[in-house]
Amino acid sequence: MNHNRLRNRSASYEILGSGVILLKNYISLKDQVDIVNICQKHGAGPGGFYEPSHQSGAKLRLQMMCFGRNWDPVTKYKECYRSDGSKAPSLPYELISFAKTSVQNAQRRMKELPSMCPDICIVNFYSPVYGRLGLHQDRDESSDSLRRGLPVVSISIGDTAEFLYGYTRNKDKLDKVLLQSGDVLIFGGKSRHIFHGVTQVFPNTTPLPLLQQTALRPGRLNLTLRQF
């Protein structure tokens, strides 16, 4: 992957709040293909995609896998092994370098964003229409990482999602933004604890060249890289 600057000619950025920046159309097609292939390679093996459940037993409406360190909705980061005995595969260096560079590029537009070196990544796959993720905060990383506001780098690939975010749990007061294939959303600093969720995944919105060059199933792939 070669991603040293905002290289896509049609790339742009949008500041959504202090510490929240959306890099639109940031990921080249080649890098999107590479990321899909990385997820597929590891996703089919031990520690690969599965359907996590809440404490209540209800399934989340997505498939998930982790790199670097296991996270699940019940044990958070506490259990190193999943209930099937598997461990998270190590975080591929391409993803580490991609996330670090994305933050560096974002810092040119947003000085208050802290740097970070990711060591964990949660990968979600959402089916179109059915897939979603309830409103939550990402607050299971180390207290040091959270206190310093080290950013979460969120990569979107495949179908477009409606993403809800803001500083309150009150859904009526939240903002909405569409996350499309190739977008990178970064939230850190003062906004590391924003509430966020995925309300909808729109079917048949994956760019055609991505479908032609990968075996991506219909749906949306999201990777969130974090520093534990």
Ligand SMILES: O=C(O)CCC(=O)C(=O)O
């Ligand atoms: O799919 C997304 O855009 C968000 C994922 C997310 O918030 C998470 O995995 O914590």
Ligand SMILES: [Fe+2]
């Ligand atoms: Fe999250």
